[in-house]
Amino acid sequence: MIQRFSSRKQRLSECFLNERLKGAISYDRIAGYFSSSILEIAGEAIENIAGEVRMICNSELSREDVVTATAAQNALRREWCSSTPEELPPSSSPRLKKLYHLLRSGKLKVKVVPNDVFGLIHGKAGVITLADGSKTSFIGSVNETYSAWKLNYEMLWEDDSEEAVNWVQEEFDYFWNHPSAVPLSDFIIEDIHRIAGREVIYKVDDWKEEAEPAAAVIEAPVYRKEYGLWEHQKYFVNLAFEAHKKSHGARYVLADQVGLGKTVQLALSAQLMALYGDKPVLIIAPKTLLWQWQDEINTLLDMPSAVWTGKEWVDENGVRYPAIGSVGIKKCPRRVGIISQGLITSNSDSVQHLLSLEYECVVVDEAHRARRKNLGEGKENEKPQPNNLLDFLLKISKNTKSMLLATATPVQLYPIEAWDLLNVLSQRSDHVLGNSESKWRKEPGKALDLIMGKVALSNLDLENWYWINNPFPPASEDEINFGILRRNLGMTDEQFVIDAGAYYQMRPSEQRRIGRIIDNGFMQNHNPFIRHIVRRTRDFLETTINPETGEPYLKKVEVELFGEKDEEAISLPPYLQEAYGYAKDFSSLLSKRVKGGGFITTLLLRRVGSTMIAGENTAIKMLNWGLTTTDDDQEDDYNDEGIDEKSIKNLTDEERSCLERFLQTIRLNKDKDPKYNLVYDLLINQGWMDKGCIIFSQYYDSALWVAENLSKDLKNVSIGIYAGGDKSGIIIDGVYYKKTKEEIKAMVKRRELKILLGTDAASEGLNLQTLGTLINLDLPWNPTRLEQRKGRIQRIGQVNDKVFIYNMRYKGSVEDKVHEILSKRLENIHSMFGQIPDVLEDVWIEVALNDMEKAQRIIDEVPKYHPFELRYERGVGKVDWESCIKVLDKTEKRKYLMKKWNE
Secondary structure, eight states, X not given: OEEEEETTTSOHIIXXXXXXXXXXXXXXXXXXXXXXXXXXXXXXXXXXXSSOXXXXXXXXXXXXXXXXXXXXXXXXXXXXXXXXXXXXXXXXXXXXXXXXXXXXXXXXXXXXXXXXHHOOOOOEEEEEEOTTSOEEEEEESXXXXXXXXXXXXXXXXXXXXXXXXXXXXXXXXXXXXXXXXXEOOHHHHHHHHHHHTOEEEOOHHHHHHHOOHHHHHTTSHHHHTSOOOOHHHHHHHHHHHHHHTSTTOOEEEEOOOTTSOHHHHHHHHHHHHHHHSSSOXXXXXXXXXXXXXXXXXXXXXXXXXXXXXXXXXXXXXXXXXXXXXXXXXXXXXXXXEEEEHHHHHTTOTHHHHHTTSOEEEEEESSGGXXXXXXXXXXXXXXXXXXXXXXXXXXXXXXXXXXXXXXXXXXXXXXXXXXXXXXXXXXXXXXXXXXXXXOHHHHOHHHHHHHHTTSSOOOSOHHHHHHHHSTTOOOGGGOIIIIIHHHHHHTOOTTOOOOOGGGGGGSOHHHXXXXXXXXXXXXXXXXXXXXXXXXXXXXXXXXXXXXXXXXEESSOOOEEEEESOSGGGSBOXXXXXXXXXXXXXXXXXXXXXXXXXXXXXXXXXXXXXXXXXXXXXXXXXXXXXTSOSXXXXXXXXXXXXXXXXXXXXXXXXXXXXXXXXXXXXXXXXXXXXXXXXXXXXXXXXXXXXXHHOEEEXXXXXXXXXXXXXXXXXXXXXXXXXXXXXXXXXXXXXXXXXXXXXXXXXXXXXXXXXXXXXXXXXXXXXXXXXXXXXXXXXXXXXXXXXXXXXHHTTXXXXXXSOSEEEEEEXXXXXXXXXXXXXXHHHHHHHHHHHHSSOOGGGHHHHHHHHTTOHHHHHHHHXXXXXXXTTOSSTTXXXXXXXXXXXXXXXXXXXXXXXXXXXXXX
């Protein structure tokens, strides 16, 4: 029988829905969008249904989102969080608890279908199996929400005929069983549970009483707009923050491999410390990363900050705070201030002002740049001769409660470099290397040899005791040995040095215990290096099973690398070979006249190896000797090398002749760039555009030129450009449209951009999980950048199990020669460090200047194995923040972090 219902005449919830669901056996529903309010009307009736309730819902998912289960779950998470369910009023709590119970018990099952597979499912229908086993069906405009059943004007048509029931059931079954239909994610279900019990902490002082990290971060953008945090990230933040709450503070080197999210770990640790205390937080980063630090911590952690430009502070909104002189650096308008390492390396007047302040925490990115000048075998016990950065860090360490140093390569060439970093950390607290009498301080060379097994301790018990008592290990490392000894010696948890004479007051059994501790691997398993250097590798996280989930801690994303074989190097055509020869001659001539200018003397070779247009632009600038490079995206600055620009402006006749011949050759043939032809082939003929592709270059003019040519050759295709400053945009059919970086990011995320050209401004802080391929148009001479580029697509949320990367280089070029001499060691070096040490940048310069012998010496100095690899993988476990119901009010949190340094 057919019945027709109109909300104009009766309440649909009362006259139809709840009436039919009373005592029902099952309910299948095509319901529209999933909402937390789906039980607002029929909650009790659905609870009492004997069987299952199955719902098919619309979703903003795309086809690509459902390629893998992981991608689908992440996309669902983003969509759910975008509706801000955490802002629901407390009165929603009972309904949410009921919804969670139904979903978790399996009585209510929900699947979602992507809109771009079926279009928006406007049809709303259902089949109800009644208590007596009979069935009825209905269709209409009503979705499963309070407003639909009680407020809106809706129409509904019920038909219990077998024909109608079968028709609606067939429609439901089609969607329910479709390969594109995916179950509601576990994150959404658990988030419903969390929000149901949510309690808001409205004052930072109230949060400090328990100071739980989860309360301050669980509703930050990194959780609500991104993918949350990995277990290894939460572990480090917990480790650092718990240490900060103690009197000695947190003192760690974070040495995770590139791509494992060091920035977020450091920033979140610093944010918690800033909330817990009342002193300034200082972040020291390379010049090129300052704005990305500010953008990332604001975007991911809702953390305001200010960047010092050398003349003024600039906050997260771009508001400028002009200062009078270098003393203005002491008046940061935010709790967190970010400064450039260049201020310190150039020995700026600001340095002394910074050293006059006390800090809650100091964070140093790329800390391996703080080095001693007297490096070399056999020099470990010499007094360090620090460079400006290392000298500054040794001083400021005394002025901060906590200090976090970040580097993927704590050892560049010599193990003593890791000791230097620990020595920085130890300046204010004796829990790192002990006090001034410690053997770990006074005999670093022997300490390193003992750790690496090059020498062994003698059987003299007293000497063994000297390596244990100062610093004395915490009880948490070994309760049976260190815990018992600490109690017997009367040591508190925050005491780390015991007088050497205490050995003579020990019972003989305790003295024997010291010997057993040494014999059982004390030097390898309980030394200060593994205690204060935290390192996790991608391989470990991808292959180690988390016992809580039965899955690896990190989804494995394999990389298939192209361009490494000899036959994959691009042949230099005759015209480019001729131009390349002129560039080599020019570099050689200039290097004889400009001493120590590795960057500037090889600049032309670097840029013509990228694209012919970059080579042409550089030659023109050099002939005019204006600024040699105005590329904001290029980190290298020849003035950092102490070169007097005046000394290189006056080109010799021979140098000028080389440049003119180079320029003439390029101009006759610049439309025949071999690298562009290969890029086009990979994108179109090899299908890389379909997977989505990021094309990297060190130089903006190279990126722009390739983008413009692709736009001409690919009709109606948007080509994106992501670069420093305000140079980001899209090109369609040759027409350029300016876009912000945020707009570019959003277009990539929505898959509106399948081809993106990026300078190295895009190699940090840009998440490109929707792109499956990467082309390096040129190979950066700073090796770290190659890893940073790869980390844009080899990261959490990547929809592909395997990503493709093509490294382009010309046969016979500097890149090719460096590749040849490094190829035997490269895999070993990379597996040991997780990236290539920055010192190998010098190899490129020596090869460019034809000093192959010196290049080989640099390579040979890199260690053959990692000296501290035994315990770097520790510390990955389950840290449950996701179920946290207490939440620090975000407005109060941000207000607290916006306080000035002098407040």
